[in-house]
Amino acid sequence: MKFFEEKIFRFLMIVATLVVFGFVISIIWTIASRGWGAMSWDMITKLPGGGFYIGKEGGFLNAIVGSLYIVGASTILGLLISIPVVFYLNVYLKKKSKFAYIARLAYDILFGIPSIVYGAFGFTIMIYLGLRTSLAGGIIVITLLIIPIFIRSMDEIAREFPRDILDTTYSLGATRYESMRVVLRQIAPGIATATLLSVGRAIGDAAAVMFTAGYTDSIPTSLSQPAATLPLAVFFQLSSPVKEVQDRAYAAALVLTLIVLILSIAGRFITNRFSKNKLQ
Amino acid sequence: MNIRILKDRTASGVMFFLTVISLLLVFVMGIGLYLKSAPVFEEHTLKELLFSANWKPMKGQFGFLPFIMGTIWVTGIAVAMALPIALLTAVFLTEYAKSYVRKYVFPALDILAALPSVIYGVWGTLLIVPWISNKLAPHFVDFSTGYTVLAGGIVLGIMILPLLVSLFIEIFSSVPAEFREASLSLGATKWQTTKFVIIRKTMPGILAAVVLAISRALGETIAVLMVCGNLPEVPRSLLDSCYPIPALIANNYGEMLSLPLYEAALMFAALILFVVVLFFNVISRVVLYRLEKTFN
Amino acid sequence: MKNFLSALQTPSELRIEKSGEKIPGRKIKLFRPDYKFIRPEGDSEIAVEKLNIYIKDQHILKDINVRIPDKKITCIIGPSGCGKSTLLKTFNRLIDNVEGVRIEGKVLVNGEDIISSGTDITSFRRKMGLISQRPCPLPMSIYDNIAYGCRIHGIRNRRKLNLIVEHYLCAAGLWEEVKDRLHTPAVRLSIGQQQRLCLARSLAVEPQFILADEATSALDPLSSKTIEELFVKLKQDYSIILVTHTLRQALRIADYVVFMYLGEIIEAGEAEQVFNHPRHELTKNYLSGAFS
Amino acid sequence: MKNFLSALQTPSELRIEKSGEKIPGRKIKLFRPDYKFIRPEGDSEIAVEKLNIYIKDQHILKDINVRIPDKKITCIIGPSGCGKSTLLKTFNRLIDNVEGVRIEGKVLVNGEDIISSGTDITSFRRKMGLISQRPCPLPMSIYDNIAYGCRIHGIRNRRKLNLIVEHYLCAAGLWEEVKDRLHTPAVRLSIGQQQRLCLARSLAVEPQFILADEATSALDPLSSKTIEELFVKLKQDYSIILVTHTLRQALRIADYVVFMYLGEIIEAGEAEQVFNHPRHELTKNYLSGAFS
Amino acid sequence: GSKANKKGGLQGEITLSGAFALYPLVVKWAEEFKKLNPNVRIDISAGGAGKGMTDALAKVVDLGMVSREVYPPELEKGAIGFAVAKDAVIPTINENNPVIKDLLQTGLTQEAAKKLWITDEYTNWEQLTGKPGETPVHVYTRSDACGAAETWALWMEKKQEDLNGTAVFGDPGVAMAIQKDILGIGLNNISYAYDEKTRKPNPGILVLPLDVNANGKIDPEELFYDTKDQLIQAIAEDRYPSPPARDLYLVSNGIPTKPEVIAFLKFILTEGQKYNVPAGYIGLSSEKLEKGLAQLKQ
């Protein structure tokens, strides 16, 4: 009986994993098969020319650079803010702390707010302050958007952190601040996962940046200039009547996928090196 | 005072500050949404807003029922679909799979997590919608365009899969190997070990991850709006169109934000979502608390 | 070198003693009369042939050849880090789960090679009841910890489970201490209590072999003695392999002794022979150092 | 009852022995001559007054009154689950981290009440070097495990760290076994090795007290002896509190013995007195049962 | 004004934001304008019509790109719209529609459109053609708030929210739905109905002619849907009604005062118009252009 159950579930698990894999392949295939034709060096090395949007010369370097700027900056900002918060919740506060309870609740709510509302919020404030859409606006709103993702996904992982380790460091006379290094080592893979989840959200979100970073054909040279982003490029070009432009949307999506792939492999590689000492 | 203690205190202060600041965001959002949506309140009763299905914003009729129902339907399907798949996949990857399998599946999951919603939407319209329209729906109804609750649920389910799987994997692999050894030594099969020990040990974590995923699903926008038909009517079956709240906001905000009353209505929609997420989280916490009591 | 024979107590001597009852107020209830240990069927002999184990290219076990006799208590002794736990883990194939392990050679259990053959590993592991060195209570109540193994092997009857739980907790000398809090989480026990819990848990699935990795390391002498008595009693039916650092314990209960050193088996033989007439210089030195 | 005096060995006897070198090929390198243990300043005396500890309304420690003398080895003995670990954890306030704990009474360390006073808990914990019962290597390499404490206390000099690591690993008798793999993860050590690592790690921060909770439970007799020798050597400068189940060990090295039973201290006094002329009936019974 | 006449003498910065629908065309105009005035910086950022409107009203940008009518509340706040290009919405059907022959003869009247999209009175194709039979009709509309659906609704004196039917995301979405569904009827901007190269309707799609004079049949002068150029011609000459043809606007808060902005608008309303058609839009009639220029002069 139990072997029967074992077999069934084993089978189901393999099916589930294949299904997940199948989805990935199906999606990538959809994108690649349509985007590959429009892919060229020009696409990733040139700015859009005047007739780019009716199928003429140029590329979407502006969107690539804009996306990297926004994602890079907001990921760093997000990490800087959320690691201390996670640490505070899990090390400084007692396990059953009321404050931690409320904080987690709050982050969960933030987690559920659609990105468009973040965008709307950012936009309202920017109008109130008389600011134009800008790189800075995009970075700030994306940072706000991913902070709850960062915090909560790291937090879930940090909560499973073995308490013995903390007790050990305390016994050695470490302050809570100093035991941070140890905690970091143990949850390094968790941070990587959380980062990839957040980066995924940050790099893929179109709605929040639409109102705050805008979309423009040039590469921003300062924080106060608007910036284009890849998801908006995809979103916008997809709605073009010209087939070439639509295909370029898929090419942009393909570039986005490749960026993610590179980030993911690099991230996993780095954390694997980090976490070889992890307790099993 | 010792410099290390000073450091610790400072760090504590800074962290506390950051935590509070990031917490404040919720309150600012909540209050902001309330203030922004106040104009709708002034003209309509809450009951009318929540339980009327009449949506004619240009005529000043705001009934949010279709959107609320749409949100619930789509989210429900998404979670019902993603949860078992995610659990099984995560268990497979942590308990059964060789490390080289993980090496290939992890980047795949990362990709799934990072693709922009637009792509999911396009993929949904190219694959899922025709499939429902041509293959699935004919068995049940005369005609369906495929732009349905079901399509929205499927696409959304796939979008929250990576979040669930990643969190589950991290949570499962934080269980010390000793537990597995202890159970295996007693002659338990791997699945039994998973079912009785691993899942049990991580139950609070699993539930919290599911809550996160649901929160995320409630707020997901673009992909869903591209495949769910966006019909402001309360759906009656899986093959009806629906119109979730985030889609409503995303569809109209960019065009209509210059019209005060319309914008207020959209902000009210966001407020509803805010309250739904809050409500849902509070409920789930109560359940979680009960569970934790019995499990530990 | 001293004569160790004087320190050697035969198990029969022990069996008569009831040391547990000498302290008033701490009566250790022994086995429930209405529930018997189940006698495993058939032989139970382990023979290891040319076993080599490498972990990440480190040579952990080197050319192990040994026979573990049936229905005897075999003690494995040796300095810390010499590979005792690894050997035990090989016997129930938990070693498979270690990252980067390579196994060469044969381990014959009842004549069947468990390394190469496609034995059904699950029921096999049940047969080899391993009690691991670091006690690890499962994340459930004390009661469920014991009942867990029975449940997965199909016993669902509540009354029967109650009986089993009480029986084995008594056997491990833990019943009195925990009978009022059977349904509290097992992690709240002290380490020694956890160790006894894990022992009871392993016994409850009625294995054929008992592989105990320092099963009394966290126990005070009295509790240890309860366990020792239990082992002596059990050896009528089970083959018992004990890793121990307490040489006096080995002296008291071992029938057969294996001395390991740096991944090798230096000497193996009847307890009396090994303790009193060790053949190998290393054994001699180790014993004399240890007993001095 | 037998006479235990015959079995009692004074520490001075031990100090002369070099048992570690009796097995050829397993030379245990003792302390590096160029690095000395640092003598902590001032007195170090612990006095416990009317200590009561409740966890979730369970009364774990009951009305504890005891004085731990300065620069002596104090052994705490008692059956499993009687509250020894809890007492040690109270001494360095790790008990604070237990869910649902309530502490009443006073623990005076050098005259200062550590329970109520707003002492700086961090440097205080460093002073009370607790070696916990279940060895817990930090998730880093062997080297970093030892160096961790020094680093947080401000030692960054690479050469100095190397010296410290070697010194303390030697002291714990682990150096020979791990010197070739100092930079591999500490979790890959055997349990006994982990235990010695944790000991070395605690010593490396140079505490004033050493609170060792069964520091040799996973060790073979030879490694234990190394540790015992170390403790005897250290007691010139440190106050050492040892929880042990090996009464013979207590007999060998204890100056002062505390016997606990079900959360109470039954008897405390000079080792010789407690072992040879126990005042309390319970102690008598326990000892006779244990040594039988 | 005087500086604007000296070629290349103009300096300054023009900022625009708003609808994606206008973005490609404005980018093209900006490029051409900069050739004439190299010292003028033009910052264009897309983000939605409402955003353009809000930005313009908040004076965060000089001009908002708006792809729909300017609503009264916006006019009250001082919005002034300059029509700069034209576009048209047309009803599209599948070319394999079972009653295609009859349909092409009867066309679509405003009344019939209302019964399809607003009141749901028409559920069969035959109700349109007046022939016997019961072939169900599948009505599509847009799910995203957009100028196209808004204009289409405006033709029936309604708002987008009043349109019934399956809502599909985006213009390409509707076109695709029609291509797949032989019983479908939808609405598209002309660019999505015609192929850019062949100038013919896209494969699978036909345009359902409008019966402008509502006489129940398509007269020869109502038949101009064969090629895109024909249709553009008809729209420019107002033979195709407006709505469903529509104007696209650049909006400013009050009359622009910055000389470079005025110059840019002037350029668009004069030379700039020749870039409309290549970019997929339609030029404005000369009266409209005059009107715009007059507005500027105030």
Ligand SMILES: Nc1ncnc2c1ncn2[C@@H]1O[C@H](COP(=O)(O)OP(=O)(O)OP(=O)(O)O)[C@@H](O)[C@H]1O
């Ligand atoms: N967190 C807790 N919650 C409830 N009871 C606890 C908790 N921790 C310990 N106890 C109980 O307190 C008592 C003393 O525990 P402690 O760990 O101090 O025992 P000990 O003397 O160290 O035993 P051992 O020698 O087995 O380690 C035990 O009965 C134990 O079950």
Ligand SMILES: Nc1ncnc2c1ncn2[C@@H]1O[C@H](COP(=O)(O)OP(=O)(O)OP(=O)(O)O)[C@@H](O)[C@H]1O
């Ligand atoms: N996962 C691993 N990777 C590398 N080396 C390992 C691993 N596990 C154990 N070892 C090494 O193998 C040797 C034997 O370990 P084992 O745990 O079998 O020792 P042991 O005899 O049980 O010691 P103890 O009495 O201290 O428990 C030790 O030197 C240890 O460091």
Ligand SMILES: [Mg+2]
């Ligand atoms: Mg071991």
Ligand SMILES: [Mg+2]
């Ligand atoms: Mg203890």
